[in-house]
Amino acid sequence: MEAGIFYVLVGAVAVAAFARWRGWPAPLLVTVVALAASFLPIVPDLPIDGHLLLGLVLPPLLYSAALDVSFVGFKRSLPQIRRLGIWLVLLTALAVGLVAWWILPSLTLPGALLLGAIVAPPDAVSAAAIGRRLGLPRRIMTVLSGESLINDATSLTLYRVFAAILAGATLTVWDGVWQFLVAVGVGVAVGLVFGIVLHQLRMRISDPVVIGTFGLLAPFGAYGIAEHLLGSGVLAVVAMGLYVGFNAPRTDYTTRQQEAPLWLSADLLLESFVFAYIGLQFPRVLRDLSSESVGRILLLSLAVLVVVLLVRPLYIYPTSAWANFQDRRRLARMDRGIASGEFDERRRRSRRWRQYSADELRTQIVRERMAGLQLTWKDNAVISWAGMRGVVTLAIAVAAADLATLDTEASHAIVVVAFIVTVGTLLLQGLTLPLLIRRLGIRGDAEHAEDEAALEAVKAKSREAGKEYLAQKRVEWEQKHGAVDLSVFDAFTKRMTRVEKDTDEAQRVEDTSSRPSFDDLVALSKGWLQVRREILVAERDAGNLDEEVMRELLTAMDAEELAMDTRGATRQQGRV
Incomplete structure (x- = not known):
């Protein structure tokens, strides 16, 4: 068993590495290769407990995804994310459940709804990989990533409710709503506690190896404790990841440099294994079917696949149009209030709104609360077709097969349907999504122009803050050093962050007794970098700079600081 898992891991990572080298979607290629390899007699069978798969794979994948999501963008797109991550999951589960109950009555209605909860949540891993490669706009990527962070919590909560009903519990609709509210409240609370503690550790411990280890353990702790307290482990991990990721720019640069490749490697390993497992298990579950039920279950699988493909666009387009209509009505009411002066009075009474003029507040509200206006019909087409299922659907299906309340035919049906829907959406939507994106001509070129404008504004503020800092220094x-060394300082001011040249000039100053040391110049450079970082974070918090752009600039600044520390360590070794 252990050797088989190791061979699957090595093979899956090798296939994923080849796909990345060729610029292909790695999850799709891994799934196809594993599916083809599963028919070979030398390939081992890997029965894995679904609960174990969820507990080991889901927390780190969710945490890594949450670290990369822009919290500001997530908050702006929350109406769209909520519609997809909660209401679309509920609708899909209901539609699939009714169709499954009609085709295979032996499932019973609770069992059919359990199946609907299993296949309802899409996994954005494949969609995100394709979107990044093809340059999808951030507004679409934020919605897809945000949806994948919360739809698993909705699905798992529904799974608990219907599993309890199958076990004989008597639950009303309000009981289900209460369970969902408890799962959300407890999960978010546990995640925030873990996030605050982890952030404080990151701020106080300078050893990046120790912090990286804590970061690897924290998702499992948050997930396990939240589940033990009847909360949502998914939301706990997501809340922790969003909090830690949002505050990451305030930590030491070595922590950011250590964790970035660490989580990229963990993602590659876990995702490769999961999608390889999907492909390897498919023939096994087909063999478990009895000859008399195989036809009905395959018919059910195809019907459920069609339902999950159709429900998503049929839900997205009307709800998006209604949200846009409501946004336009609110903007019209706001404009009438500004024209009549009523809005100014409301603004003066609000402590939060008082700092903005009427026009500035209108822009702020459009930016924060009316992000639905940003999505066009082309954007919705991509989001509608980016509904590939993945690890959560697979793991819950394997766990559901062990429920004692399901008969053999029902448990086999749930597993087969989940596998066919997962593999079918991965291949059908995953292979055609790039073509759809290219045909629609959706790219983030307009965002690049906005980024350039935002960068110019940030650079202007950075220059002003830098002048004040340098004047004080x-x-x-x-x-401290006397006027003789001001030439060195002025050279640094011109070069800003070029420590090497400044140090050479410092070495040419004849009065070595009062000459600024290398450590003085490094401290000055680090102070300058810190001023620039604070400007970036402030602009990000104000919503004037996108988080991805901020992170790219922070990465460049971190590299500058690493170069300074490396040079300092080299000089220190030279003295020993």
């Missing part, structure tokens, strides 16, 4: 240097 110039006075301190003159008092």
